[in-house]
Amino acid sequence: MRAESVAYTGQSLPRVEDAALLSGRGRFIDDLGVRPGTLEAAILRSPHAHADILSIDTSAALALPGVVAVVTGRDLAALTLPMVAGLKVNVENWPMAVERVRYVGEPVAIVVAQTRYLAEDALDAIAVDYAPKPALLDPVASIEPGAALLHDTSGGNLVSDRRFSYGDPEGAFAAAERVFEITVRYPRNTGAPMETFGIVADYDPHEGVYDILANFQGPFSIHTVLARTLKVPGNRLRMRMPPDSGGSFGVKQGVAPYAALIAVAARIAGRPVKWIEDRLEHLVGAVAATNRVTTLRAAVTAEGRITALDFDQIEDCGAYPRAPEPATLYRMHGNMTGAYDIANVAIRNRVALTNKAPTGLVRGFGGPQVYFALERLVQSIAVGLGRDPLDVIHRNLIPAGAFPYRTATGALYDSGDFPAAVETAAGAGRYAELAARRDKARAEGRRYGIGLAAVVEPSVSNMGYITAVLTPQERAKAGPKNGAQASATVSIDPTGTVSVTTASTPQGQGHRTVLAQVVADVFGLAPSDVRVICELDTGKDAWSIASGNYSSRFAAAVAGAAHMAATRLRDRLARVAAAQFQAQAGDISFADGKIVAVGGASAPFARISALSHWSPGVLPEGVEQTIRETAFWTPPELTAPDAADLVNSSLCHGFIFDMCGVEVDEVSGAVRIDRYVTMHDCGRVLHPGMVEGQIRGAFAQALGASFFEELAYAEDGAFLTGTFADYLLPTATEVPDLDILHLETPSPFTPLGAKGVGEGNCMSTPVCIANAVADALGVADITLPLTPARVAALVERPEPAPPEGAGATAKPAGRPGDRTLRGEGSAFVPAPREQVWATLLDADALASIIPGCHGVKKLSPTHFTADVTLGIGPVKGRYKADVMLSDLDAPNAATLSGNVSGALGTGGGAGRVTLTEAEGGTRVAYVYEAAVGGKVAAIGGRLLDGAAKAIIGQFFAALARRAAPDRAGLFARLLGMLTGGHK
Amino acid sequence: MPRLSATALHDVRFTLNGRPARVAAEPRLLATDALRHGLGLTGTHVGCEHGVCGACTILIDGVPARACLTLAVQFEGRDVRTVEGLAPSPDRLSVLQEAFRRHHALHCGFCTAGILMSVDAFLKTTPDPDEHLVREVVGGHLCRCTGYSAIVAAVLDAAAILRGDGSNV
Numbered sequence A: 001m002r003a004e005s006v007a008y009t010g011q012s013l014p015r016v017e018d019a020a021l022l023s024g025r026g027r028f029i030d031d032l033g034v035r036p037g038t039l040e041a042a043i044l045r046s047p048h049a050h051a052d053i054l055s056i057d058t059s060a061a062l063a064l065p066g067v068v069a070v071v072t073g074r075d076l077a078a079l080t081l082p083m084v085a086g087l088k089v090n091v092e093n094w095p096m097a098v099e100r101v102r103y104v105g106e107p108v109a110i111v112v113a114q115t116r117y118l119a120e121d122a123l124d125a126i127a128v129d130y131a132p133k134p135a136l137l138d139p140v141a142s143i144e145p146g147a148a149l150l151h152d153t154s155g156g157n158l159v160s161d162r163r164f165s166y167g168d169p170e171g172a173f174a175a176a177e178r179v180f181e182i183t184v185r186y187p188r189n190t191g192a193p194m195e196t197f198g199i200v201a202d203y204d205p206h207e208g209v210y211d212i213l214a215n216f217q218g219p220f221s222i223h224t225v226l227a228r229t230l231k232v233p234g235n236r237l238r239m240r241m242p243p244d245s246g247g248s249f250g251v252k253q254g255v256a257p258y259a260a261l262i263a264v265a266a267r268i269a270g271r272p273v274k275w276i277e278d279r280l281e282h283l284v285g286a287v288a289a290t291n292r293v294t295t296l297r298a299a300v301t302a303e304g305r306i307t308a309l310d311f312d313q314i315e316d317c318g319a320y321p322r323a324p325e326p327a328t329l330y331r332m333h334g335n336m337t338g339a340y341d342i343a344n345v346a347i348r349n350r351v352a353l354t355n356k357a358p359t360g361l362v363r364g365f366g367g368p369q370v371y372f373a374l375e376r377l378v379q380s381i382a383v384g385l386g387r388d389p390l391d392v393i394h395r396n397l398i399p400a401g402a403f404p405y406r407t408a409t410g411a412l413y414d415s416g417d418f419p420a421a422v423e424t425a426a427g428a429g430r431y432a433e434l435a436a437r438r439d440k441a442r443a444e445g446r447r448y449g450i451g452l453a454a455v456v457e458p459s460v461s462n463m464g465y466i467t468a469v470l471t472p473q474e475r476a477k478a479g480p481k482n483g484a485q486a487s488a489t490v491s492i493d494p495t496g497t498v499s500v501t502t503a504s505t506p507q508g509q510g511h512r513t514v515l516a517q518v519v520a521d522v523f524g525l526a527p528s529d530v531r532v533i534c535e536l537d538t539g540k541d542a543w544s545i546a547s548g549n550y551s552s553r554f555a556a557a558v559a560g561a562a563h564m565a566a567t568r569l570r571d572r573l574a575r576v577a578a579a580q581f582q583a584q585a586g587d588i589s590f591a592d593g594k595i596v597a598v599g600g601a602s603a604p605f606a607r608i609s610a611l612s613h614w615s616p617g618v619l620p621e622g623v624e625q626t627i628r629e630t631a632f633w634t635p636p637e638l639t640a641p642d643a644a645d646l647v648n649s650s651l652c653h654g655f656i657f658d659m660c661g662v663e664v665d666e667v668s669g670a671v672r673i674d675r676y677v678t679m680h681d682c683g684r685v686l687h688p689g690m691v692e693g694q695i696r697g698a699f700a701q702a703l704g705a706s707f708f709e710e711l712a713y714a715e716d717g718a719f720l721t722g723t724f725a726d727y728l729l730p731t732a733t734e735v736p737d738l739d740i741l742h743l744e745t746p747s748p749f750t751p752l753g754a755k756g757v758g759e760g761n762c763m764s765t766p767v768c769i770a771n772a773v774a775d776a777l778g779v780a781d782i783t784l785p786l787t788p789a790r791v792a793a794l795v796e797r798p799e800p801a802p803p804e805g806a807g808a809t810a811k812p813a814g815r816p817g818d819r820t821l822r823g824e825g826s827a828f829v830p831a832p833r834e835q836v837w838a839t840l841l842d843a844d845a846l847a848s849i850i851p852g853c854h855g856v857k858k859l860s861p862t863h864f865t866a867d868v869t870l871g872i873g874p875v876k877g878r879y880k881a882d883v884m885l886s887d888l889d890a891p892n893a894a895t896l897s898g899n900v901s902g903a904l905g906t907g908g909g910a911g912r913v914t915l916t917e918a919e920g921g922t923r924v925a926y927v928y929e930a931a932v933g934g935k936v937a938a939i940g941g942r943l944l945d946g947a948a949k950a951i952i953g954q955f956f957a958a959l960a961r962r963a964a965p966d967r968a969g970l971f972a973r974l975l976g977m978l979t980g981g982h983k
Numbered sequence B: 001m002p003r004l005s006a007t008a009l010h011d012v013r014f015t016l017n018g019r020p021a022r023v024a025a026e027p028r029l030l031a032t033d034a035l036r037h038g039l040g041l042t043g044t045h046v047g048c049e050h051g052v053c054g055a056c057t058i059l060i061d062g063v064p065a066r067a068c069l070t071l072a073v074q075f076e077g078r079d080v081r082t083v084e085g086l087a088p089s090p091d092r093l094s095v096l097q098e099a100f101r102r103h104h105a106l107h108c109g110f111c112t113a114g115i116l117m118s119v120d121a122f123l124k125t126t127p128d129p130d131e132h133l134v135r136e137v138v139g140g141h142l143c144r145c146t147g148y149s150a151i152v153a154a155v156l157d158a159a160a161i162l163r164g165d166g167s168n169v
C-alpha cells in the first residue's frame, strides 16, 4: 500500500450540512413527524427554592378535555430508581420532586394531553400545597456546620471533601520568598444553545422496551444511568438521536433526566409522548455550569517563579449531585497548573449542595473556573512584584523541549511549544502596540488596561478522571475506570460507494463534512463520493460509554476512529485489487476515484470495492470481506487515577495565549474591547474554517460570560433570569473582531495529530478580559459578569465618609437581582370615608373590585382568601391569595399582609392603607413592599413594577366605582390622579 | 377580521411563499405552530417563544415579523414568506444562502432561517449597507454558535453580488 495522498483533509471545504439547513430542510427533533396518537407533555415546576410538598391534587387537571394523564413524583418513584451520581453520598437523586422541592424550576408533575396547549392549560389546574423551608443559595454558607439540610439523609450539604498533595507544597510555601493569594467567585452561567431539549419517548409493555428519541449529546455513560433508573437492562433502552441538533455546548447532556421523565410518562399514558422544552424551562432548570469559590495561593520567588500552588475549591453543584457531577470539579485535575511548570501542588476540593438547579456539562467544563483563579493570580503576582505579567508568564511556562510533559497532578501533556506560541503572539510588535495604546490612552486620562492569559485546553477526557473524587481505597474497591473509546463504521454497498457512521452526536460543528474529507483521502475519492450519517441509534450502532460529543473529542478521537476503519478496509481492498491485477498489495494506490497498480493496471474504485458483495469467492485467501469495518479506538495513555492520585484527566492538551486591550468608560462602566489576539495550538488542523468558527463561537460565548451572563437567584432562591431579555447573550453588535493565530504541534497520541479546539476561549477569554479591566482600573478584586453597574462601582472614586451615626440606619443598597417591589401612592375615592372602609372589609365588595378576582372567602373578619387571575407581562396565571388585615384603626388605617401562590409563582408582602377625609370624598394612601418568586420573577421581573402599579390602579378604580357607583366619568379622572400619585 | 370564538377552529387563508395556503386555527394558535406543525414548514425555528432570539423571523407582507409573537389567525389575507421560499428552486440556493455557505456563516443552523429572512428584507431596502448597519440588523438575532463575524461577512458579500459588483461567484 502506498502512502495516501492527502488531498482534502486540512482544507476548508464547503460543508455538506449547509444546503439543507439554509433552505429550511434541517431535521431537528421538533421537525420530525411523530407517530399518530403521540401525546404532548408539559411540566409543572416548583415556584419554591425549598419546600415540602404537602399534597398534590391532580383531579381538576385530569378532568380537563384532552388530558390523558398526570404524572407526579410518587408515580415516577413507583416505576423508577433514583439516578446515580458520581459520588458516594446518601442522597436520593430523582429527576422529579417526590416529597420535597429543592430548587425553583424543579419538576413537580407532568401533564400528558392531546396537544401542548391543552397540557399547559391543565398545569394551571394542578393544586400543590407546599410548606416552604429556608433556602440555601451560597455554597460557603450551605456547608457551614449547622446549616439546614437539603437532604435529610446526606449528613450535611458538604457531600465531598478531598485533599490532594503533589510534590512538597508545605516545604515550598515554607521556603517561599513571597506568597500571593486570591479568592474568586466564579458565577453560574450556561451554554444556552438556541435549540432547547426535545424528547419523544415510547414504551412497549410486552417487550419491556423504552424507545427514546432525544437531542441528547452523550456521554453515553449516561445510558447506563438511565437504564438503571428506568429499571431495564441496557438492551431494553434504545436511544436515538435526530439528524440535526441545534447547538449544545455540553448542555444537552442534561436531556437525560428529562428522558427518564418523558419515558415514564409514555409508559403511564400508554402512548408515545413528546416534550419540547421551552426557553424558560431551559434557563431555569436545564443545565448550569457550576459556580465556584476558589482561594488560590502561590509560593513565589522574588523573580516571579511559582514554586507551589494551593487550591481550595468549593464547588456548587446545586440541589442534586447529578451524574456526571462532580465532573466539572475534576475535569481539570491533571492540568491544574495550566501552562506552567510547577512541581508542588496542594488541592482541597469540596462539593456543596444548594437550592439551585443541578449543574453539568457546559462548554469549558471546569476550565473557566480554574483559569479564572490561576490567571488572575498570575497577574496579581506581576503587580505585586512590579513586573510585567508577560515576564511572569514566560518565567513559568513549560519549556519547549519538555514534551510529552508529566504535570505535578498527573496529566501527560502531549505536545506543544508554549514559549514559541507566546512569542509569536506577543511578537511582531503586537504586545508593544498594546502597550503604546495604553500609554497614549492613559496620557489622555482614559482608563485603558491590558490583559493576558495562558491556558492549556484539555480535550478527549479520560472517563476515569471522575473517580478521583473517590479515595484511592474506594477506587480500588470499585475497580479501575479509564479510557476514551471512540468508534466509527465505514461500509461499502453493492454499488461500491462508501458510507460512514460514527457514535458522535454533532450539534452543528460540521462533523459530516470532516469525516467525508478524512475518509475520502483514505480511499482516493472525492468527499462528495462519501456519505456520512451521524444520527446515533444505541440499538444498532457501534458505541460505548465514552461515545457522544463532549470534551472536544471529535477531531482527535472520532475522526481518528473513522480514519482507522477506512484504512483497514482500504488495506484489504488493496489486497483484493492486487489479486485482480496480479500485482503486490504494496504497489496498489488509491487516487482520483481509481485503484491503480504500479505498472499501469487500474480500475474504477467501485469495481473493486463492490466485489465483496457480488463475488465474495474472488477475495484472495485470508482476506476478509470489504463490506463493513468498525474501529474502536481508545488511547493507552488514558490510564486510571493511581494510588498517589495522579490523574491523566485528558489525552490532548492544546495551548492558548490570549492578549487584549480594553478601555473602560468611567461613568457608564462600559468596557470596550480595543484589540483581542488569540493564539491557538490545537495540533493538526483538519478544517481551518471550522476551527476558526469554533474559536469565534467560543470567544462570543466567553464574552457573554465576561460581561452579561449569570443565572441569577434572589436571596430567597427565586430565579431571576428566565428569558433572553434577562439572561443576555451577546449579539452581533457586541462581539468585536478577533485576531486568530495558529501554531501547529501535532499530537503524537491521536491518529490524525489533531486536538480539540472548541472550548479554549471559554477558558481563556473571561480571565483575559478580567485581567485587562483590573489593569485599567488598578483593582484586584474582579467578579464576573462585568456588567456596567459592577464596573462603574469598581472605578476608584473618593469615597464619601458616611455621615455620623448613619451606619446603623442606612438602608442596604439594593442588591443586583433584588426584585422586591416597593411603591407608594394615593388615590381619591369620591365616597365618604366610612363607606370606603366598609367596602374594603366586605368580602363580596372585594370580590368585585380585586382585579381578576373569581371570588373571595371571608374566613374571619380579618382573614380572606381569594382566587385571582393576574397577568404580568407574558405570564398570565391563576393564583390563590391569602390576605390578613391587622393593626385596624377604623376607619383610618389598616395593614394588609398576605401571600399569593400559583403554578406560575409566589409572592408575599404587606402594605399599609390610610384613609383621610378629603374634599368630596376620601383619599386613600398606601405604601407596600412585596417580594415575588417563581416563574413571574424569572420572566416577568422587569415588568413587575409596572404591572403592580397597573393592578393597584385597577383596584382603586374599581373601588371608586363600587363606593360611588352613581358618579359618572370618574374613571378617567381617577386614572389621571393615580398616574400622578405614584412616585 | 371576523369576530373569533376562543374555542372554534377558524379557516385562515393567506399566501405562503407565493402560493395560496389555508390552515385551521384556534385563535390562540401561534403562527410558529401553524407553520411548523399545521403546514409542515419546519424551517422556521423556535428558540425562545418570547420575541428575543429572532429564530422564528418570517416576512409578513414583506416586513420581518417574529412568528412566535404572531397568532396564526393574523395571517388571514396576508402574504407570508418563510425560509422555504428563499431558494429559486429546490436544488439551488439563493445568492444570500450561497454566501452563508461560502463563509461558514452557520454551524448548527438553528438560528439561520430567521437571520436569512431579516437580511433578505433588509438588502431589498438597503442594497449597499456598511458593516455597522449589517451588525445592527444581525444584532436582532441570537446565534450561539458562530460569533457572528462570518454572518456579517456573508451578508456584505451577498450584498455586493446582488448589486453586481461582487467577484465571488
Ligand code: FES
Pocket (backbone or CB within 6 Å): B045, B046, B047, B048, B049, B050, B051, B052, B053, B054, B055, B056, B057, B066, B067, B068, B069
Ligand atoms: S422564537 Fe421567536 S423570537 Fe425567539
Ligand code: FES
Pocket (backbone or CB within 6 Å): A194, A246, A247, A508, B105, B106, B107, B108, B109, B110, B111, B112, B142, B143, B144, B145, B146
Ligand atoms: S448557527 Fe447555531 S445558533 Fe446560529
